Amino acid sequence: MGDLLFSITEWLRSTPLNEFALAMSESPLTLWMVTQFWAIPILQIVHILSIAASFAAVLMMNLRIFNLAGHATLAETAQRYTKVLWWSLAVVILSGVLMLFGDTVRNLLNSIFWIKMALVVFGIVVALAFTKGMRRRVATTGEVVGGGTKATAVFLVILWCVIMACGRWIAYAPA
């Protein structure tokens, strides 16, 4: 696994991404951020807090679907936490993009970073389909949840965990 990740990073270095990363690391924003000790820690804290909000939203929708948090109706639950999910994801992405400017080369030329990005895009597509499906199901069948919705709900939690794991492991990627 380590060897594979290392060879992906080696390959990334051989692509035009190498020059792009170096050019980006000379952008005014990056040059300013590297002089600010607090920039990266504060962005990381914002990133973690917004991940907490989005993960809690996914978790609460899951619990409701599996009747483990059964006090609100499905429609209410879906509506409330979909809003939390999208707003917090917006902050996750914004803080993530800013962090990318702060530490360009370490991220852009990093195999785990790109695995994480692919999973994030995939995760957002799945979450979009999931929340849309849940709303439609609530509208047509009321409170009945099908097996597909349940499976997607669990899958989203696992996917979120894998994405968080990738986020932590960017710092440990073989390079």
Place this chain on the structure above:
Amino acid sequence: MSYYPEPTNIWESIEYSSLGTTIAESTWMFPTIETLHVIALVTVIGTIALVDLRLVGVKGHALRVSQLAKDTLPWTWGAFGLAALTGGLLFISKASSYMINPYFLWKMGLMALAGLNMLYFHLTTWRTVEHWELDPSFPGMAKLAGWLSLIFWLGVVFCGRLIGFTLGIYY
């Protein structure tokens, strides 16, 4: 054959224990435990914040606060257990570095304050939650407990993240 010096205090004894050195010497154990710690703490903070925000007056839904708490708190506690366990393992691997790191000590202190805030709130204002949760505005003590919890946990995250930037720079 141990390559570690003779421990001079309890923290070094913990750090040089076979569990401590196993985690410290492994290439993958520390990051893996750290990853579980992140997933656990994100769950703790996220679910606590849902209740805290409700207490300070962020409504957005019809759910009663006592119902919301009943829904979330088992998961908060489960995740807290995992965070404490993984945090304990991380601590064991570098105990003496953590014990001289001010951010680590602040983090522990803030968690103690968050715990005391929760304990006091649950033993006082929360006992009568059924009487006030349908009121248009919650009692001042409930709002205060919510704000304090948000502030303490924000501080815990702040200090926790700062530990990662400062571990090993204090002697």
